[in-house]
Amino acid sequence: MKTYMYKALGVLAVILMFTACSVPSITNRSANTHVPAAYHGPQDTTNTARINWKEYFADPYLHALIDSALSNNQELHITLQQLQIYKNDISARKGEYLPSVTLGARSGVEKRARYTPLGAMEATTHIEPGKEMPGMEMPEPLPDFMIGAFATWEVDIWRKLRNAKKAATMEYLASLEGRNFMVTNLVAEIADAYYQLLALDSELAIIQQNIRITRNVLQIVRYQKQATRATELAVKRFEAQLLNIQGLQYDIQQEIIEAENHINFLVGRFPQPVQRSSQDFNNLTPPAVHAGIPAQLLQNRPDIRQAELELEAAKLDVKVARAQFYPSLGITAGVGYQAFNPSYLLRTPESMLYSLAGDLVAPLVNRNAIKAGYRNANARQLQAVIDYEQTILRAYIEVVNQLSAIDNLAQSYDLKQQQVQVLNTSIDISNDLFRSTRADYMEVLMTQRDALESKFQLIELKKRQLTAIVTIYQALGGGWTRQSTQ
Structure with a gap:
């Protein structure tokens, strides 16, 4: 018996030496997770991403929309079912070992x-009737x-099955981070859509105000025409201006309907009016932003954490593929x-x-499929390394871009606000001069047009400011914390 055991162990050793020496080589590269020490200038570790979205966004109507979306968004529910699938995969992999x-x-x-060997054997042991022996009949x-x-x-000698189970666990944890990343995007998308809707409300109010102003000026022009102080051309130009502004009103109303329905879709409900703040859009104050340090992105950004876990899963998959060469x-x-x-x-x-x-x-010859699977696992690992590095780089650039946008938009908004104030004053001056026939009607039309455009541009700048505030919160990794997703 010992001789047989020694021979078996000897054969096993030969097989192991053959398989171990014939495993193809692979390229292994570690991920580079280095990031700059700061975004620009001296910074502390205070990070806006750690703030709950209910504290970051002060509008109670926006709170209600985000809460409803976190409970009813259909895409989020699909992701939750995918999480359950990954969790079931862990149980299946655990059962394999x-x-x-x-x-x-x-x-x-x-x-x-x-006339077969077994048939002949059974025939020779068949007992004739009347000669049965109890328990011996066939x-x-x-x-x-x-x-x-x-x-x-x-x-599981080579931990192939256990590594497969660990890889499934990493995929599940990565999918959890993917769900957190979806929550971050959902919170940001609803906040941005909400501010877009408020901006449209403000534009509609400006249009309605300009309609009233243009009607008053048109009435004055008609009186002046009756007094032979203005021509029919002036009347027609103001009528055309009024019709143009009225057409803009319906365009904005359609945009409001579409913006509301976009929010309704994110919230997971059929079209209905969206409750929102009536505060003057230009008086909305963006919250203060603290970017912290770039190294915090590795912990705060769910997509970076997801890429890191997917890299760990890919490394384990390489080990599983390598174990296929062994007995x-x-x-x-x-x-x-x-x-x-x-x-x-x-x-x-x-x-x-x-x-x-x-x-x-143990595989001996014709191992092309095993080699191909091993090389594919290694290629996927290198893909995961590059994706991890790319995700870190993209996150850093997004934060830098938004920090710069916040600063530049603040300066631009201040200048545009001054321009609007000047043009508002110009409207009053031009109307007074026109009533006293000291200004041409074209000057009035041009002044009104410039004022309308500048007001729209001011709203656009405010909207871009708020979008930047939303995007920087998203870029820093805010909105997914446990208390905010419950």
């Missing part, structure tokens, strides 16, 4: 052909009844009862059966 036991029962009947045809328990187990040890066992007569089925030990076997199998 544990013994599998099945219970089974079988019944059947068989008639062997006479019926023809031969029934078969069996009941038993059977087990199979692949011994696998499988153990099978069974115990039960089998008889050709149901009355003999549970007789012990006559009807009892059992088995125990071990299989050691």
Whole structure:
């Protein structure tokens, strides 16, 4: 027995040496997670991303919309089901390295052909009628009844199955971060859509105000025409201006409907009016932003954490693929009862059966599929490394861009606000001069047009300011914290 064992161990050693030496080489590269020490200038570790979105966004109507979206958004529910799929994969992988036991029962009947080895053997043991011996009859045809328990187990020598289970766990954790990233995007998208809607409301109010002003000026022009102080051309130009502004009103109303329905879609409900603040849009004050330090992105950004976990899963997949080159040890066992007569089925030990076997199998020739799978796993690992580095770089650039946008938009908004104030004053001056025939009607039209455009531009700048505030919160990784997603 010892000799057989030594021979078996010797054969196993030869197989291991052959398989180990013939594993193809791969390219392995670690991810570069270096980021600059600061975005620009001296900064502290105070980070806006750590603030709950309910504190970051002060509008209670916006709070209600975000809460509703986190509960009812359909895309988010689809992601939650995907999380459950990944979680089930972990259970399936865990079951692969544990013994599998099945219970089974079988019944059947068989008639062997006479001129076959088994048929001839059965014929020689058949007992003629009248000469039966109790318990020795061999019926023809031969029934078969069996009941038993059977087990199979692949011994995880090379941790192939455990690494596969760890890889599935990493994929599940990565999908959790993906869900957090979706929450961040959802919060930002609703906030941005909400501010877009407020901006449209403000534009509609400006249009309606300009309609009233233009109507008043048109009335003055008509009076002046009756007094021969203005021509029909002036009347027609102001009428055309009024019609143009009225057309803009309906365009904005349509945009408001579409903006409301976009929010309704994100919230997961059918079209309905969106409750919102009536505060003057230009008086909205953006919250203060603290970017912290770039290194905090590695912990705050869910997409970076997701890429990191996917890289860890890819590394484990390479180990699993490498283990395919090594021998696998499988153990099978069974115990039960089998008889050709149901009355003999549970007789012990006559009807009892059992088995125990071990299989050691290693790939020897034609291993192209295993090599290809190994190289593919390595390629996916390199992809994950590059994706991880790219995600870090993209996150850093997004933060830098938005910090710059916040500063530049603030300066631009101040200048545009001064321009609007000047043009508002110019409207009053031009109207007074026109009433006293000291200004041409074209000057009035041009002044009104410039004032309208500047007011629209001011609203656009305010909207871009608020969008930048939303985007920087998203870029820093805010909006997904546990208390904000419950």
